[in-house]
Amino acid sequence: MPSNLFLVGFTLAVITFEFVQLDGAPIIHPSEVKALQAIHDNLIDPRAKLKNWNNGDPCRSNWTGVLCYNITLTDGYLHVQELQLLKMNLSGTLSPELGLLTHMEIMDFMWNNISGSIPKEIGSITSLKLLLLNGNQLSGPLPEEIGNLTNLDRIQIDQNQISGELPKSFAKLNKTKHFHMNNNSISGQIPSELAILPNLVHFLLDNNNLSGSLPPELSSLPKLLILQLDNNNFSGRSIPDSYANMTNLLKLSLRNCSLQGSVPDLSRIPKLGYLDLSWNNLTGTIPTNKLSNNITTIDLSNNHLTGSIPSNFSGLPNLQRLILKNNNLSGSVPSTIWQNMIFTGNKSLILDFQFNNLTNISDILNPPPNVTILLFGNPVCSRANQLRIVQFCQSQIILMNESTPNTTNTMITCGPCPPDHEPNPLVHFQCFCASPLGVEYRLKSPGFSNFQPYLLDFEDYLTSGLELSLYQLDIVSAVWEEGPRLKMELKLFPNNDSLFNASEVIRIRSMFTGWLISDSDLFGPYELLNFNMGYYGNALANPSKSGLSTGAVVGIVLGAVAGTATLSAVITILVMRRHSKYQTAAKKRSLSKIPIKIDGVKGFSFEEMEFATNKFNSSTQVGQGGYGKVYRGVLADGTVVAIKRAQQDSLQGSKEFFTEIELLSRLHHRNLVSLVGYCDEDDEQMLVYEFMPNGTLRDHISGRIKEPLNFATRLRIALGASKGILYLHTEADPPIFHRDIKASNILLDSRFTAKVADFGLSRLAPIPETDGAAPSHVSTVVKGTPGYLDPEYFLTHKLTDKSDVYSLGVVFLELLTGMQPISHGKNIVREVTMASQSGMVFSIIDSRMGSCPSECIEKFISLALRCCQDETDARPSMSEVVRELETIWRMTPEADTTTSESITTDSGLRTTGASYSSDSRNPFVSSDVSGSNLLSGAIPTIAPR
Incomplete structure (x- = not known):
């Protein structure tokens, strides 16, 4: 039968080939085929994203990322219109043959790892509208030839390592609206010749090595909306007065540019919405003319400004932040800034006047709750009690939230x-x-x-x-x-x-x-x-714009049929061989393996798992347990996953493998780790989960990770894990007993959201009898981890929902003390109980948490110890645990600044995200995308860059 299928497939393939050749449909220009092949040869493609770049005609065969015009041009050929290679993990270099794609309009290599220089031959593609090279490792200078791209609308080269000066030839880019060149090493002075560009709207050159003076001529740019030049070195130069004439400007950001002189009067800019001149050496007083009503942000901090805070900051309806700290301002704090504002919905105002010489506040009346005033480091705070402004005199750092x-x-x-x-x-x-x-x-x-x-x-x-x-x-x-x-x-x-x-x-x-x-x-x-x-x-993955004739479409369809038939023949042969091999391998497996139907879970091949882990390279291993090793993997589509690979010939692994798939395939909750798929091939069994970049809770408690978790973050983790377990006990259908709750089975995502993992030992809760009543326990062999085991379950072999409550209580004690469940013969439950009874409980609290309300600590410890009672009936239910943790959370300072985290008393199914808060103590808040602000109780130092 396989031979017959192969013969049919081969015959159809021959017919199809002849049909397509006779069709005479247009093909891509030969020079562009050569260019694409050269581009491919210069790139390194570890994930084989471009593996079809050797099959047939680029336009008619839908090469990945190659989009063609849907009609032929005057030469009778198809041509490449777009090259879309966004985020494909490509490295290597850009080929000079790119210049042969002379009809291309979009060149997109964004977010790869391409190095080398930008080929000057790109300047030959005069049809190019979008040049998108940002997010790579390109170096060297910008080619002068780019100035020849007279149809260019947007040039994005940001987040590379480009050096050298800005070419004066860029002044010829009359149609270009967007210069995005930030985060490079571009040096020299900004060419004044660029001031003639008639359509430039966004000029982003922040985080470079620019020097010299700011060209006054830039004020002549008729359509400029954003001028963003932060973190350059215009040493000793001033801001040109002509910049006050940029009548269309929306944003002026010149932070940390070593500028001197005075603050220009920008009141003539009618739509100015964002002004940042911080971290310079500006002197003199703040201009007193009123700014635009559109202004949301004014940051003049870390300069040498003198005089008083002018009244022109009053009556600005959209103002969100006025940052004047670290200057030499004196006089009074004018309350008129906020008195005429209307605070509705989520509107708020931050006034940061720290470290000045302010001696008074003009109105002692308390501002609305939406207004934050910071006066620490001013003489007025020496009379804080007298003026009833103690709350304004606390040292704080306001972060972007x-x-x-x-x-x-x-x-x-x-x-x-x-x-x-x-x-x-x-x-x-x-x-x-x-x-x-x-x-x-x-x-x-x-x-x-x-x-x-x-x-x-x-x-x-x-x-x-x-x-x-x-x-x-x-x-x-x-x-x-x-x-x-x-x-x-x-x-x-x-x-x-x-x-x-x-x-x-x-x-x-x-x-x-x-x-x-x-x-x-x-x-x-x-x-x-x-x-x-x-x-x-x-x-x-390979959408094509190329329009093909009906005959060509039919040919492709027939080709697909032929390919399918041929593929079927090959697959049949492979399946027969695999089946024989599988039968041999299956004999090595436990006879107790129970085949189940796995719905809704993706199956991966062993080859895909090898590819994802670089053949299970030791550098990708992130953990190991009794089941086997855990690897960090990257799937072909770029998804980062955790791959748990069972030890071969493991009977326990085989049972846990199917248990976990069966359970996780139907469990969906924010606080449960998600199963992406599995691999069950030959002697290999692997589970593929969503990747948790912050590892296990155990890693953080043990001190293996240097930055400690603060109290609020620990409490939020406890609440998240509790909601996940509550879902298992009450919302899963049927309910589930986890049976192995421990700190190493609570994983933390990039936002430190807790997710319960590892369901290999889990058991379904008892099924109701015919009269509707359900037994309260499951009789089963004792399994779990020493130190977390419910004593009553250990003695009676009766597993209940309260067994998970006991284990979770041990985790709570770990969070509070940093201790291990069992260490040097000491049991954490006994140690904390003795400390509590002797009134010395605060002596064993983990000091790395930083400061936290003692009442919260006491209630949290009390709850943890009740969870760890020997008698099952003395322990709270999971719903009670969640409710008490929510009560404790509301007692924390962070609760006052958290407006959108769902701290509810339900089963935890409502999952809104983190709050918009400027309080640096808030565990949901960080300006550091790495999450480090979630870890430490200390206030971070904010550098100007």
Whole structure:
């Protein structure tokens, strides 16, 4: 039979080949084929993203990332219109043969690891509109020849290692609107010749090595909206007075540029919304003329300014931050700044006047709760008690806040969704599973300091630009990064359907990659960091714009049929061989392995696992347990995962393997680790999970990781883990007893959200009898980890939901003390109990947590010890544990600054994100995307860059 299939396939393939050749459809120009081959040869492609670049005609065979015109030009050939190679993990260099793609409009190599210099031959592509090379390791100078690209709309070379001076030839780029060249090593003076560019709107050159003076001529740029030159060295130079004449300017950011002289009077700029002149050597007084009503942020901190705080800061309706700290300002703090403002919704105001010579405050009346005043380091604080301003005289550092927007959550619990689908959080009153598109998106120069008041405006802006409905957009997270820039994770859901159609996916992607979403004055320029097509990836990874004749389409279809037949023959042979091999290998396995049907879980091949882990290289190993080793892997689509590889010939591993798949395939909760898939091939069994970049809770408690977790973060971790276990006990169908709760089975994601893991020992809760009653326990062999085992379960072999409560109580004690459950013959439960009874409990509290309310500590310890009672009935239920932890949380200072974290008394199914808060103590808040601010109780030092 396989031979017959092969013969049929071969015959069809021959017929198809002849059919396509006779069709006479147009092909790509030969010089462009040569160029693409040279481009491919110069690149290193470790994930084989470009493996089809050797098959057939580039346009007609849909080479990955190669998009062609849908008609031939005057020469009768097809031509490359776009080269879209975004975030494919490519390295190597850019080939000079790129210059042969003379009809190309978009060149996109963003977010790869390409090194070397930018080829001067790119200057030959006069049709080029988008030159997108940001996020690589390119070095060397900018070629003068780029100045020949007279149709160029956007040049993005930011986040590379480009050096040398800005070419004066760039003054010929008459159609260019966007110069994004930040975060390089560009040196020299900004050429004054650039002032003749008629369409330039965004000039981003921050974080370079520019020197000399600021060209006064830049004020002549007729359409300039953003001038961002932070962190350069214009040593000893002043800000040109002519910059006050930039009538269209929206944002002026010259932070840490070694500038001298006075602050220019910018009151003549009618739409100015963001001004940052901090960390310079500016002197004199602050101009007294009123700024634009659009202004959201004024930062003049860390200069040498004198005089008083002028009244012109009053009556600014959109002001969010006024930062004047570390100057020599004197006089009174004018309360008029906030008295005339209307605070509605999420609007807030921060006034940071620390470390000046302010001696009084003009009005002692307390400001609204939305106003934060910081006066530490001023003489006025010596009379803090007398003036009733003690709360304003505490030392604080105001950080850009890390935030996760609120989303509207489903009103009912969704059951397991099909593979690659998930509940749409924007749909009310019904469980609606859909397959979303994932978008990583960043605002490069936003015109505000606090995003939350503009959240709805942003949703409207983006959905309108994409021609989507509001309920199709879910803003999963929004995080401030250095810059400041605002990075977002977005999900786009189909419109009243479970799937997008193919044309809609292509349209949405092209809107992002072609920068077809209109610019916004408020939100500024954006950049696409990643476009994850998820479910649609396999079918649409290589969208093509090339239009083919009907005959060619038929030929391709027949070719596909032939290929399928041939592939079927090959697969049949391989399956027969594999089956024989499997039978041999199966004899080595335990006869107790129970085959189960695995729905909704992706199966991976051993080859895919090898590829993801670089053949299980030791450098990718991140852990090891009784089951086997755990590796950090990167799947072919770029997804980072954790791969748990069972030890071979492990009977225990085989049982745990199927138990965990069976359970996790139908468990979906924010505080449970997600199963991505599995590999069950020959003698290999592997489980593939979402990757938890912050490791295990045990790693952090043990001191293996240097930065300690502060108390608020520990409490939030305890609450998250408790909600996950509560879900297992009450919401899972049927309920589940975990049976191995311990610190090493509580994982932490990038935001330090706790996720319970490792369900290999879990057991289903008792099933109700015919009369509706259910036994309270499961009789089973004792399994678990010493130090965490419920004593009653150990003695009676009766597993109950309170067995998990006991284990969780031990974890709570670990969080509070930093001790191990059993160490040098000492048991943590006994040690803490004795310390509590003797009134010495604070002597064993982990000092690395920093300061925390003693009442919170006492209640947390009391709860932990009640969880660890020997008698089952003396322990609280999981719902009681969650409720008490929420009560403790509300007693913490962080609770006052947390406005959107769902601290609820339900089962924990509502999962909103972190708050928009400027309080550096808040465990949900950090300006450091690495999460280090979550770790330490100490206030970080903020450097100017």
